[in-house]
Structures are given as structure tokens and as C-alpha cells.
Amino acid sequence: MTFRVHVRVVPRPGLLDPQGQAVAHALAALGFPGVGEVRVGRAIELELEADDRATAEAAATAMCERLLANPVTEDFTVAVEG
Amino acid sequence: MTFRVHVRVVPRPGLLDPQGQAVAHALAALGFPGVGEVRVGRAIELELEADDRATAEAAATAMCERLLANPVTEDFTVAVEG
Structure with missing residues (x-):
């Protein structure tokens, strides 16, 4: 089956986010x-x-941990659709 | 009331996305x-x-149209929480 996975990666609360401040x-x-x-x-x-x-959700979580997110500075959420 | 708004902005289907290809x-x-x-x-x-x-949802949609997304090349979704 093909799933569509939505990943969000955002800077951790408390860390400086200059791009967010600019917005x-x-x-x-x-x-x-x-x-x-x-x-x-x-x-x-x-x-x-x-x-x-x-x-699919386990694979996407592993992808976040290994590539998509920086575990020190970022939090991620994974949502699987379909 | 304070709402937490989650906005996603992604390149439109069919448009070249080199960063996505690299990932x-x-x-x-x-x-x-x-x-x-x-x-x-x-x-x-x-x-x-x-x-x-x-x-809140109407305001966030207006923010996307005016600043957060490029209407020519990007699609956006708005989700309001809380």
C-alpha cells in the first residue's frame, strides 16, 4: 500500500528562531x-x-531520527494518511 | 482566546523540487x-x-496569501488547534 506521510520539523521551544521572529x-x-x-x-x-x-509510521519516524530532523535542536511530528 | 495555528506550505505538484529530490x-x-x-x-x-x-482560521489564511506562501508556486493548508 502507498501511504502519504506528513512530517513537521520545528525548532524546539526555547531555542532562538530568527526566521520565526522575522515572520x-x-x-x-x-x-x-x-x-x-x-x-x-x-x-x-x-x-x-x-x-x-x-x-509506514515507524519508517517515517526512523527517517526523522536519522535524516530529516536534528535531534538536538528540533522536534518532529509524523502523520500518516491514506 | 489564544489559538495555535499550524500552517504547511509545500511546492505545487508538478513543480520541480530539488530539495525533495535530494531528500x-x-x-x-x-x-x-x-x-x-x-x-x-x-x-x-x-x-x-x-x-x-x-x-483565527480566516486571519491565518490571509497571512498565507499575503506573506507566508507564494501563490504561484506553493500550496498551503491551515489547521487551528485549541
Whole structure:
């Protein structure tokens, strides 16, 4: 079966995120009210062939741990669809 | 109320995504089987003060259209939590 996997990788809370701060300032300058903290990370979408959903999720988690995320500075979430 | 908004911005299907291709090749080289197309975009998390969920979602969509996404080359999704 082919699964679509959505991965989010974002800087850990408490770590400096200059890109997020730049976005927050730009949104304020554009006139959007009420914007608090902004964090910018990566969204990765994969097509993944696997026997079942649990296998796909385990594989995607291993991919995050080995390549997609930096375990020291980033948190990741994996969502399997279809 | 404060809402947490999750935004995903990814390159449109059919557009060249060299970063996604590089990730797909790297995953294959690491020995992960069954990986098809990979697309890499941005994950943006915002804290947003708004009266209700619908207002927060409308504001986040407007932010995507004006700043966070390139309407020519990228698709975005908005998810409001809390």
C-alpha cells in the first residue's frame, strides 16, 4: 500500500528562531493583530510504500531520527494518511 | 482566546523540487525502501489571539496569501488547534 506521510520539523521551544521572529515582525508590519510567537520549520511530504500504517509510521519516524530532523535542536511530528 | 495555528506550505505538484529530490535520494542511500516522491516545504506555527476559531482560521489564511506562501508556486493548508 502507498501511504502519504506528513512530517513537521520545528525548532524546539526555547531555542532562538530568527526566521520565526522575522515572520512575526513582518505580520505585525502588514497589520495582522494578535500574533504571538511564530516558529518556522520544515514540512516534508513523502509517498511511502509499506505493508500497513504502523509500518509506514515507524519508517517515517526512523527517517526523522536519522535524516530529516536534528535531534538536538528540533522536534518532529509524523502523520500518516491514506 | 489564544489559538495555535499550524500552517504547511509545500511546492505545487508538478513543480520541480530539488530539495525533495535530494531528500529522496538520501533516504534511499540510507537504506529506507519504498520511498516515492518527496516534497519539502515550510511548517509555520503561530500563536494567534482571536475571538473564535473561524476568525483565527480566516486571519491565518490571509497571512498565507499575503506573506507566508507564494501563490504561484506553493500550496498551503491551515489547521487551528485549541
